[in-house]
Amino acid sequence: MVDLVFEIGGPQGGGIESAGQIALRAFMLKGYRVYGTREYHSNIMGKHSYFNIRVREDRALAPNLPADIVVALDAESVFTHYNDVGEFLVYDTGVLSKDIDSIQSMSKYLKARVKEELDANGVPHTVEGVIKLLEKRGKRLVGVPLRSLLKTTAEKAGVSLVSISRAINTIGLAVGMSLIGVEVEKLQKAIELFFAGKQKVIKPNVIAAQVAYDYAKQNFGGIHREVIPDGPHINTDKPRLVVSGNDVVAMGKIAGGLRVQTYYPITPAADESLYLEKFEDFPLTPEAAEKLGLERGGIVVVQTEDEISALNMAIGASLAGARSATSTSGPGLSLMAEALGYAGIIEAPVVITLYMRGGPSTGMPTRNSQSDLFAALFQGHGDLPRIVIASGDHEEAFYDAIKALNWAEKYQTPVIHLLEKAIANAMKDIFNPDLSNVVIDRGKIEKNPPKPFPRFKYTEDGISPRAFLGDTVVWYTSNEHDQFGRRNEDPVERIKMQDKRLKKFETAAKEIPLEDKVTLYGDPDAKITIVGWGAVKGAALDAIDKLKEEGINANYLHIRMFMPFPSDYVKSVLEKAETVIGVEGNALAQAAQVIRMFTGFDIPHLVVKYTGRPIFVAELVESVKHILRTGDKKVVLSLGQ
Amino acid sequence: MVSEQVKYQADTWKDWCPGCGNYGIITALEMALRELGIPPEKAVDVGGIGCSGKLPEFLAINGVHTLHGRPIPVATGIKLTRPELTVLVDAGDGDTLGIGAAHFVAAGRRNVDITILLHDNGVYGLTKGQASPTLGLFIKTKALSKPNINAPVNPILLALASGYTFIARGYAYHVKQLKDIIKAAIQHKGTALVDILQPCPTYNNVYTKEWYEQRIYYVDQEENWNPVVEKPEELEAKMEQTIAKALEWDERIPLGILFQNKTVPEYLDRLKTRIPFITELPPYRQPIEVDGKPIVDIAQIFVDKLVM
Numbered sequence: 001m002v003d004l005v006f007e008i009g010g011p012q013g014g015g016i017e018s019a020g021q022i023a024l025r026a027f028m029l030k031g032y033r034v035y036g037t038r039e040y041h042s043n044i045m046g047k048h049s050y051f052n053i054r055v056r057e058d059r060a061l062a063p064n065l066p067a068d069i070v071v072a073l074d075a076e077s078v079f080t081h082y083n084d085v086g087e088f089l090v091y092d093t094g095v096l097s098k099d100i101d102s103i104q105s106m107s108k109y110l111k112a113r114v115k116e117e118l119d120a121n122g123v124p125h126t127v128e129g130v131i132k133l134l135e136k137r138g139k140r141l142v143g144v145p146l147r148s149l150l151k152t153t154a155e156k157a158g159v160s161l162v163s164i165s166r167a168i169n170t171i172g173l174a175v176g177m178s179l180i181g182v183e184v185e186k187l188q189k190a191i192e193l194f195f196a197g198k199q200k201v202i203k204p205n206v207i208a209a210q211v212a213y214d215y216a217k218q219n220f221g222g223i224h225r226e227v228i229p230d231g232p233h234i235n236t237d238k239p240r241l242v243v244s245g246n247d248v249v250a251m252g253k254i255a256g257g258l259r260v261q262t263y264y265p266i267t268p269a270a271d272e273s274l275y276l277e278k279f280e281d282f283p284l285t286p287e288a289a290e291k292l293g294l295e296r297g298g299i300v301v302v303q304t305e306d307e308i309s310a311l312n313m314a315i316g317a318s319l320a321g322a323r324s325a326t327s328t329s330g331p332g333l334s335l336m337a338e339a340l341g342y343a344g345i346i347e348a349p350v351v352i353t354l355y356m357r358g359g360p361s362t363g364m365p366t367r368n369s370q371s372d373l374f375a376a377l378f379q380g381h382g383d384l385p386r387i388v389i390a391s392g393d394h395e396e397a398f399y400d401a402i403k404a405l406n407w408a409e410k411y412q413t414p415v416i417h418l419l420e421k422a423i424a425n426a427m428k429d430i431f432n433p434d435l436s437n438v439v440i441d442r443g444k445i446e447k448n449p450p451k452p453f454p455r456f457k458y459t460e461d462g463i464s465p466r467a468f469l470g471d472t473v474v475w476y477t478s479n480e481h482d483q484f485g486r487r488n489e490d491p492v493e494r495i496k497m498q499d500k501r502l503k504k505f506e507t508a509a510k511e512i513p514l515e516d517k518v519t520l521y522g523d524p525d526a527k528i529t530i531v532g533w534g535a536v537k538g539a540a541l542d543a544i545d546k547l548k549e550e551g552i553n554a555n556y557l558h559i560r561m562f563m564p565f566p567s568d569y570v571k572s573v574l575e576k577a578e579t580v581i582g583v584e585g586n587a588l589a590q591a592a593q594v595i596r597m598f599t600g601f602d603i604p605h606l607v608v609k610y611t612g613r614p615i616f617v618a619e620l621v622e623s624v625k626h627i628l629r630t631g632d633k634k635v636v637l638s639l640g641q
Numbered sequence: 642m643v644s645e646q647v648k649y650q651a652d653t654w655k656d657w658c659p660g661c662g663n664y665g666i667i668t669a670l671e672m673a674l675r676e677l678g679i680p681p682e683k684a685v686d687v688g689g690i691g692c693s694g695k696l697p698e699f700l701a702i703n704g705v706h707t708l709h710g711r712p713i714p715v716a717t718g719i720k721l722t723r724p725e726l727t728v729l730v731d732a733g734d735g736d737t738l739g740i741g742a743a744h745f746v747a748a749g750r751r752n753v754d755i756t757i758l759l760h761d762n763g764v765y766g767l768t769k770g771q772a773s774p775t776l777g778l779f780i781k782t783k784a785l786s787k788p789n790i791n792a793p794v795n796p797i798l799l800a801l802a803s804g805y806t807f808i809a810r811g812y813a814y815h816v817k818q819l820k821d822i823i824k825a826a827i828q829h830k831g832t833a834l835v836d837i838l839q840p841c842p843t844y845n846n847v848y849t850k851e852w853y854e855q856r857i858y859y860v861d862q863e864e865n866w867n868p869v870v871e872k873p874e875e876l877e878a879k880m881e882q883t884i885a886k887a888l889e890w891d892e893r894i895p896l897g898i899l900f901q902n903k904t905v906p907e908y909l910d911r912l913k914t915r916i917p918f919i920t921e922l923p924p925y926r927q928p929i930e931v932d933g934k935p936i937v938d939i940a941q942i943f944v945d946k947l948v949m
Contacts, residue, residue: 196945302717
């Protein structure tokens with residue numbers, strides 16, 4: 001079974017992003033599932049950036065190391081990733097003499113660690129030194145004269161060298177691809193797909209790919225490694241898309257009927273809004289167009305002055321009748337705390353898509369984290385429940401984006417949809433989403449509302465019918481209020497109104513099916529249970545497979561809804577297991593604490609990672625084995641640059 | 642004109658202090674809406690926090706009382722979703738020029754068709770008289786233990802710098818004149834500011850009724866006063882004229898329409914360059930489902946992401 005890791009690194013802003021995107025498409029055309037995680041700095045140009053691409057037949061949901069092939073487009077990539085190399089390193093022979101101290105963009109701490117290791121092995125602090133070290137380790141080293149191949153490409157394309165400098169990425173990528181036998185035609189098609197319509201860019205890159213393949217054939221005897229066969233998804237008629245987590249949430253929101261999105265630019269959330277903006281005027285299906293007599297739909301995307309405005313504006317849109325949402329990350333959510341409470345007391349449906357990054361404060365803005373669970377659950381003052389859901393992968397994120405819009409309107413509440421940078425910026429192949437089972441449920445809406453309107457009418461389930469501003473006369477206030485939305489501090493009515501608001505969440509807890517809240521993967525009778533949430537899912541699913549191969553039977557309990565929390569079910573699963581290991585991407589083990597709060601169950605073993613990098617499959621497997629061996633309470637993970 | 646039978650003010654007892662300028666403002670607002678023929682269900686009043694923010698509670702039109710400083714974003718969200726509604730903001734100078742100043746500036750940049758009635762009294766009334774953003778430097782009102790050491794912000798200049806396309810000033814006790822100004826502001830297509838000088842008889846014993854009435858005058862009584870920019874080339878001269886008026890304060894205080902720019906497109910018209918049908922089919926009017934089912938096909942929209 002093919003389970004390949006392909007890593008490509010180079011300077012940010014120099015085409016590394018395109019190279020990764022092209023690689024993903026080429027592997028898809030070869031018939032595989034793909035998952036490409038991106039690491040980058042808060043920087044526009046010059047700092048190191050890389051893609052870790054996982055290629056599998058059945059499921060690719062998490063990054064892994066070591067990488068079968070590392071393509072290092074510059075000297076910094078060699079110094080940064082030589083320990084990632086599993087089999088091949090493709091490097092530029094033009095940088096062999098480069099000394100690590102001459103690289104300004106590289107962190108002094110990483111430099112010191114690398115120099116220490118090079119010294120210990122008696123090799124110089126140059127790329128050549130690293131190559132010698134890898135030779136000792138038995139790695140296969142593929143030196144490519146990138147500059148001279150670029151020159152050949154320029155000559156063949158009949159253009160200047162400067163105008164195609166970025167094609168150097170394609171050359172490095174192509175050499176890497178040739179080593180595992182991905183046909184040049186597939187790579188060239190991937191180039192055409194990625195640069196769709198930009199003929200001036202496509203042509204030199206297609207030529208660059210050919211030049212690189214020709215060079216590899218002549219110099220490395222064609223293929224060094226076992227060629228990967230065509231994958232199971234080759235030439236099928238089931239269309240696949242390659243999407244980031246940001247993209248897929250935008251898609252879900254469009255399918256879910258979003259009509260107003262507000263945002264203030266922030267990493268790693270902004271790309272979702274930009275993508276919505278790109279498709280703000282979109283076609284309806286032919287069937288819907290015929291029924292509605294309407295060809296297109298439109299989403300108003302507003303870039304606001306701050307996140308305070310973003311949530312307040314989305315609330316205004318909601319009161320006037322649109323499905324509305326905003327999208328942000330931790331610092332933005334902090335600013336939204338006030339409006340979150342406002343939406344709570346006036347029972348305004350609104351969705352906040354929250355992309356977690358490394359905190360606290362500005363923290364590590366381009367790095368992964370799961371450290372905003374407490375913020376999502378407890379941000380804001382007063383008795384303020386809300387719905388909090390966390391997606392574990394791109395497909396969950398798509399359907400969760402739609403469900404979040406439904407729940408917001410059905411239960412008239414803010415819904416926080418949690419994702420993390422590891423999903424937001426990771427690229428994944430998905431099948432064209434099946435919408436046949438998707439429902440759009442706007443909840444209770446009064447068709448003939450009286451004037452004035454009892455917007456907060458007491459009901460059995462706590463949910464009062466809505467009418468939109470302008471349908472009749474409707475009143476809202478941020479103060480406590482009576483059934484007509486008029487300020488009221490009567491102690492007896494206060495109990496009724498506060499209880500009504502809380503009752504809605506009991507109703508939601510009852511009505512929302514268990515499969516939307518939590519999933520148990522693997523053998524339900526396994527004696528070991530790994531508990532996780534969010535992007536831990538991908539690493540955990542692979543980990544339980546790998547552990548099984550080694551005779552360890554573990555299952556994975558994937559928590560998706562944190563409020564209302566599926567307490568009874570989670571408790572029953574955890575109590576049944578002999579060993580429970582909590583896995584998450586934050587230092588406090590926030591989910592473990594939330595589980596204790598809602599179930600009383602104290603998770604005895606924890607695996608946490610807060611380096612800002614995603615959890616790699618291999619390190620998770622090792623940590624579980626370590627805990628089983630030692631009984632240690634806590635393992636801190638640190639793999640990845 | 643809407644019939645006198647139709648109520649614009651709620652039966653609620655208004656808990657403002659006796660002599661509060663807000664009584665004049667709410668009356669002027671009612672008269673303006675009635676005369677413009679805007680029925681209660683087609684108007685929304687969005688309030689901030691404080692004495693001014695209580696207006697929506699005392700009105701019988703749609704009312705959205707919000708958070709301190711936040712009525713402008715909420716009003717913007719309402720207007721963009723359902724443009725057929727007349728959307729008003731009632732907020733104090735603390736709301737608009739202090740805690741919500743970023744929103745006040747952004748409103749001018751967007752030029753959404755909302756009308757902001759700025760209750761300008763120089764004090765935070767409901768928290769018992771602290772200095773607010775329009776109180777002058779070294780002024781000591783009776784509620785302050787020491788003179789104010791913050792300089793005031795000039796709402797007219799700030800609005801002008803932010804791109805407001807309608808800027809006027811009214812006086813809370815001149816109900817009829819204020820009503821006419823509010824009517825013009827509502828009729829203006831774009832963000833309109835009415836800076837309403839509002840005596841706070843309880844806490845501001847400096848900017849009193851007497852103090853104002855010795856100074857105020859109406860600009861339209863001056864010969865040849867014309868604040869309207871009809872063509873882009875007139876902008877500079879009209880702005881200069883408005884700046885001069887905005888700087889008057891200690892001896893004479895101008896009231897009336899100080900600036901109106903008809904050459905700037907309103908926000909929805911700007912959105913139309915992106916979504917051509919948005920004015921006919923604003924978010925509120927757009928269907929999002931047929932029989933509870935989505936009305937889009939992902940692969941049909943996102944062809945740029947297809948790999949096959």
